[in-house]
Amino acid sequence: MILDAFKLDGKVALVTGASRGLGAAIAIALAEAGAHVACHGNTHSPEETCAEIERRGRSSLALRGDMLDRATPQRLVEATLARFGQLDILVNNAGTIRRAPATEYAEDDWREVVEINLTSVWRLAQLAGRHMIERGRGKIINIASLLSFQGGILVPAYAAAKGGVAQLTKALANEWAAKGVNVNAIAPGYMATDNTRALREDPVRSRQILERIPAGRWGEPADLAGAAVFLASAASDYMHGHVLVVDGGWLAR
Template identity: 45%
Template sequence: MFDITGKHAIITGGAQGLGKAMVKGFHQAGVELAVIDISDEVFNLPELEVNDCKIHPIKGDLLDFDSIEKIFNEALEKLNGRVDILINSAGLIKRMPAKEFDIEVWNRIMSLNVLSVFELSKHAALKMKEQQAGKIINFGSIVSVIGAYHSSAYSASKGGVVQLTKSLSNEWAQYGIQVNAIAPGYMETTMNSDLKGDPVRKKQVDERIPAKRWGTPEDVCGVALFLSSPASDYVSGTLLPVDGGVLGR
């Protein structure tokens, strides 16, 4: 029920943070991976070729919309023309007061966090429809639900991801394609290093988490593995929090 050995997956933003944890976890689960990232670090992913399971690094800029189809097709070619799982984990955040927010930065955040997710999902769904099976996992956030502080563009984009997830699920569930989103809470990643470095904000966050700890990328990976397995074949259009209980307060 939980076995995904031999599946083929595309993971974006896989060179760092939550995406890198996805790469490690899915690799250990026996999945062949095409990993897309804008950073050269994508070529330095550790523990390649374990258990005859390959990781194919692809450097690509998902903000270059003229190149997204080319990037996707390169990934698909590396995976011998089959994609069973798409994990859209690439993302951008910028913290600043809304009245100071630059429109160009806003557009970059919305473009990567929402539009690239839509484009890659469309390309993946075409192949998954042929297969009559597939899993698409998008990354929302707890700020898909609650309002972010000094992160208006990020919060708006992650709200958009949730609504996009629901809409795509409505269209594609009939083809055996499950589209779901994960809502990570406060995570121990470089994306939150400035937040953890602010003693006032860190104290506020610490007091808000019922689990009394920040989450780890591995906490999120376990949920992604479930959503990629046959155990979740009747789960679609959901937002699954991984937040130590924050949204339950």
């Protein structure tokens, strides 16, 4: 039955940036599909997300770590393997954003945005990929962005990093598809999260954005749930190197 292909019973997932927003919604969706989930947070604890997972009858693990620390990815993967003994699904969601004109963009902001949004994605994918290749199967889902395709305004580091995420997704897929590991990405549109708070609170920018979205609304974290479960499941076994856009129709305009 086709619905069985979407089940994640017995699978183990690691979701970064899962304390709230997109990461929390994805982690809970994976649990609802049957997976046990290790949830990572940094400035905010993922305990609440873990509690939601436990309420759904799945096991969880709360992890903390700063993605600016190059040792964090290894600690997250090792802790997940120590707790569950396997890692079937990695969702690279942790991210940050800094807004400023390009001529005034601070070097530290550039470094932090690229380190968190791109370099940590690479480190986690490499670590998880080694384990998955040894087992002959696995799913890696990177969270890209509309700015993987467009340049944006006042976000040069974020656009550069998210463009890199899309290309890294394709590069890893080229190497690992024949080894049983699917590497794909989701590119969310304008979502109602902390990262877009400044835009949503700006009446002019918010109106401009909403007028461009055919669906006529900001996306909600739950709007990514179906895409995440699909890419984590056997239903997407022949998908490799794809960046799946979930944007209310933004790129279609």
